[in-house]
Amino acid sequence: MGGTLHIPTLRSIFSWLDQRIPLSALIQFLSRKxxxxxxxxxxxxxxxxxxxxxxxxxxxxxxxxxxxxxxxDSAHDSVLYITNEVPFGWIVRSVHSWSSNFMVAMVLIxxxxxxxxxxxxxxxxLMWLSGFVLFFLTLGFGFTGFLLPWDTTAYFATLxxxxxxxxxxxxxxxxxxxxTGGGEVGQGxxxxxxxxxxVVLPLLTLGFVALHLVLNQILGQSVxxxxxxxxxxIPFFPNFALRDLRAWTVAFAVLCTxxxxxxxxxxxxxxxxxxxxxxxxPEWYFLILYQTLRIVPSTILSLSGEMIVNxxxxxxxxxxxxxxxxxxxxxxxxKSPGFTYLGLGAILYMGTMIALAYLT
Amino acid sequence: xxKKMSESRYTTRKEKALSRRDFLDRILxxxxxxxxxxxxxxxxxxxxxVRRSRASAEKVIVGRVEDxxxxxAKIIRLNERPVILIKTNSGQIKALSARCTHLGCTVKFxxxxxxxxxxxHGSRFDLNGKNVRGPASIPLRPYKVSLEEDKIALTxx
Numbered sequence: 190m191g192g193t194l195h196i197p198t199l200r201s202i203f204s205w206l207d208q209r210i211p212l213s214a215l216i217q218f219l220s221r222k223x224x225x226x227x228x229x230x231x232x233x234x235x236x237x238x239x240x241x242x243x244x245x246x247x248x249x250x251x252x253x254x255x256x257x258x259x260x261x262d263s264a265h266d267s268v269l270y271i272t273n274e275v276p277f278g279w280i281v282r283s284v285h286s287w288s289s290n291f292m293v294a295m296v297l298i299x300x301x302x303x304x305x306x307x308x309x310x311x312x313x314x315l316m317w318l319s320g321f322v323l324f325f326l327t328l329g330f331g332f333t334g335f336l337l338p339w340d341t342t343a344y345f346a347t348l349x350x351x352x353x354x355x356x357x358x359x360x361x362x363x364x365x366x367x368x369t370g371g372g373e374v375g376q377g378x379x380x381x382x383x384x385x386x387x388v389v390l391p392l393l394t395l396g397f398v399a400l401h402l403v404l405n406q407i408l409g410q411s412v413x414x415x416x417x418x419x420x421x422x423i424p425f426f427p428n429f430a431l432r433d434l435r436a437w438t439v440a441f442a443v444l445c446t447x448x449x450x451x452x453x454x455x456x457x458x459x460x461x462x463x464x465x466x467x468x469x470x471p472e473w474y475f476l477i478l479y480q481t482l483r484i485v486p487s488t489i490l491s492l493s494g495e496m497i498v499n500x501x502x503x504x505x506x507x508x509x510x511x512x513x514x515x516x517x518x519x520x521x522x523x524k525s526p527g528f529t530y531l532g533l534g535a536i537l538y539m540g541t542m543i544a545l546a547y548l549t
Numbered sequence: 550x551x552k553k554m555s556e557s558r559y560t561t562r563k564e565k566a567l568s569r570r571d572f573l574d575r576i577l578x579x580x581x582x583x584x585x586x587x588x589x590x591x592x593x594x595x596x597x598x599v600r601r602s603r604a605s606a607e608k609v610i611v612g613r614v615e616d617x618x619x620x621x622a623k624i625i626r627l628n629e630r631p632v633i634l635i636k637t638n639s640g641q642i643k644a645l646s647a648r649c650t651h652l653g654c655t656v657k658f659x660x661x662x663x664x665x666x667x668x669x670h671g672s673r674f675d676l677n678g679k680n681v682r683g684p685a686s687i688p689l690r691p692y693k694v695s696l697e698e699d700k701i702a703l704t705x706x
Contacts, residue, residue, distance in 0.1 A: 252595055276594040 216426060218406065223422030224429045225412050229306060233410055235299035237433040238440055240398065242292035245444065246330070249285035250387065257337065259383040261376055264339035265458040272455060279452055286453035288444055289331055293474045296327045304512070304532045307519040308411035314513040316408065319401045321510050326394045331472060333386040336379060344459035346471050347382070348374045353482075356496040374461070414524050476546040477539050478502065483546075608695070608702045614642065615699065622658035622665075628705060631655050632692060633665065635676055644692035644703050645678045651685040665689070 197205075207213050224233060256275060258267040271278040300320060303309060309317035336347040351374060354364040370377025406425075412418055423429045456466075471479050478498070485494040508515070518525035567575075611625050617636035624633050624647050631647035635658060645665070647655050654669035664681070665674040672683030679688045693704040 252592065255596060274599050276597075276599070277591040278595060280591070281595060 219426035219430075220424055222406055222409050222425040224410050224425055225422050226419040227412055227416050229413055229416065230410075232299075232302040232306065233429075234433065234436045235295055235302060236405070238436060239292060239295040239299050240402075241437045241440055242288050242295055242444075243394070243398070245288045245441075246285065246292060247391070249281050249288065252281050253285060254387055259337070259379055261339060261379060261459070264337060264379060265455075268338045268340075268455055280448060283448040283451075283453045284444060287448045287451075289334060290472070290474075291440070291444060293327055293331060296324055297474075300324055301532060301536055303411075305529060306411065306413040307516065307525065307528070308413075309513040310411070310414075310516065310519040310522075311513070313404070313408055313411055316401060316404045317513050318510065319397050319404065323394065323397050323401065326390055326397065328474065329390050330386065330394075331474060333382040333390065335472060336374075336382045337386065338455055339379065339459050340456035341459050341463070341466055342456050342469060344374060344461065345465045345469055347378065350471070350475070351378070353478075353495065353499065356493050357499050358496070414519065414522055470546060473543055477542045480542040480546040483549075608704055610697070610700050610702050611644075612701050613699050614696065614701060617642070620660055620663060624655065627692075627703065632703070633658065634701065637676060638663065642694050642696065642701055643676055644694050644701075645674070646690040646692070648689075649685055650680065650687040650689060651683070656689070 203212065224230065253271065256267055256271050256278070258264060268282070271282055273279070275281075303317070303320065332347075332350060336343045351365055351368045354368070355361045357364065366372055368378070368381065369375075370381045423432070470476065482495060482498055485498050487494045489497055512528070513520070516525050516528045519528065609627060611627065611632070612623075612634060614636075617623060617634060619636055619640060620638045622633050622635040624631050626632075633645050633647040633656065635643045635645070637643065649656050649667035649669065649672055651667065651670055651672050654667050656665040656667045656672075656674065659666050663676060665676070665678075667673075667683070667685065670684050672685035673681050674685070674689050675681050677688075678691050680686060695702045695704070
């Protein structure tokens with residue numbers, strides 16, 4: 190009498206779902222992509238690592254916003270509470286802060302590796318364009334998130350960061366008012382930065398990441414011009430996906446070790462009427478702009494030095510965006526050493542600026 | 550043993566043998582579980598509200614006697630909870646939890662009739678906290694009141 194109790198296995202759950210939604214078709218779609226075997230394939234991991242750190246940011250960010258209070262009176266106290274009172278709060282915060290820096294580093298490595306192997310060339314121009322947006326969204330995350338602890342460094346860094354656009358003609362003042370919510374860094378600024386950081390930027394990022402990943406699945410990985418590949422390629426799923434997972438595991442281990450041994454600090458609560466602390470600097474990825482502004486004279490040919498730097502940044506950004514359309518040689522599978530030197534020059538410039546900012 | 554018996558024994562052993570793929574899959578699943586388990590534990594501990602431990606009863610000054618007129622009440626905040634301070638017609642000071650024991654709404658003092666009313670679902674309590682009407686089935690929790698000169702002190706446990 191009665192039947193046996195059927196305990197569903199993973200296979201039977203998969204089979205049940207597959208009869209209702211096309212999971213097999215999805216796996217087939219993922220499996221169809223082959224990752225080329227070639228001597229530069231190490232660079233294929235950095236896009237995935239960027240995605241990994243984004244996932245870490247989402248998870249730890251959700252945990253942090255359970256306790257964080259976005260007002261100048263209570264923001265710093267709530268971060269202190271997370272760090273000192275909430276169980277494991279200090280490690281959640283430390284992981285979130287360190288992971289943001291690792292994510293920016295991975296974005297830069299990924300972007301420059303894509304640039305130097307000319308992976309932006311036809312048919313992958315849209316991937317470059319979506320990646321360009323994602324790069325600036327990542328910087329936006331760093332800028333908006335930096336203010337949230339409302340400590341001295343955060344306050345003055347945001348004050349400087351929101352002053353810089355003022356020198357841009359016509360749109361500068363409007364941009365500053367939009368960023369600060371009233372011209373001065375205060376409650377309005379904190380609310381806007383918080384809203385940007387937890388809603389606007391995540392929604393935009395998820396949309397562009399989805400586009401970027403779908404394009405990557407459809408178009409596959411690029412091979413540098415003139416490089417031969419070995420057959421067969423590595424099936425993306427599950428083979429390369431498991432290799433990605435291996436890289437993610439190493440990244441996770443490094444992240445946890447660093448976050449544990451070097452807990453992220455929290456400065457004194459921001460006091461807008463106190464002097465800016467000595468040696469104050471922005472985060473390392475904004476040091477390029479910071480150091481450039483330091484070395485450029487205040488006026489050049491009766492024009493504001495700051496305005497010239499801002500305009501230069503705008504021009505460089507537009508050129509960077511349009512690289513796939515400017516590099517005609519790469520688009521016809523020919524080597525373009527001029528663009529390679531341009532990219533290497535950019536890396537050299539950025540590295541020099543960061544080093545100078547720390548040393549001087 | 551016949552050949553058939555030994556063959557079937559061999560076949561049974563072969564069917565039970567784990568393939569290398571399955572073995573690696575299980576290792577991977579086990580490793581994933583070991584990594585996830587402490588993270589899930591830490592996340593749950595993180596999300597559970599922090600309980601503040603109070604070692605012993607403490608006296609908290611909550612106001613002055615003359616702040617209240619006869620047959621009146623006011624609601625104060627004590628350790629993030631609403632407490633209603635009442636001065637009766639005879640001048641006695643009482644303190645009760647202002648959170649209705651039905652579904653947690655904050656009660657109100659009704660001068661006409663000298664009782665406490667919960668506007669949410671109509672529960673009524675007398676000035677000793679006893680539930681006298683409506684859906685609330687448990688009295689309001691009283692606080693021990695002591696007067697230190699002209700100050701009202703409540704004992705919080």
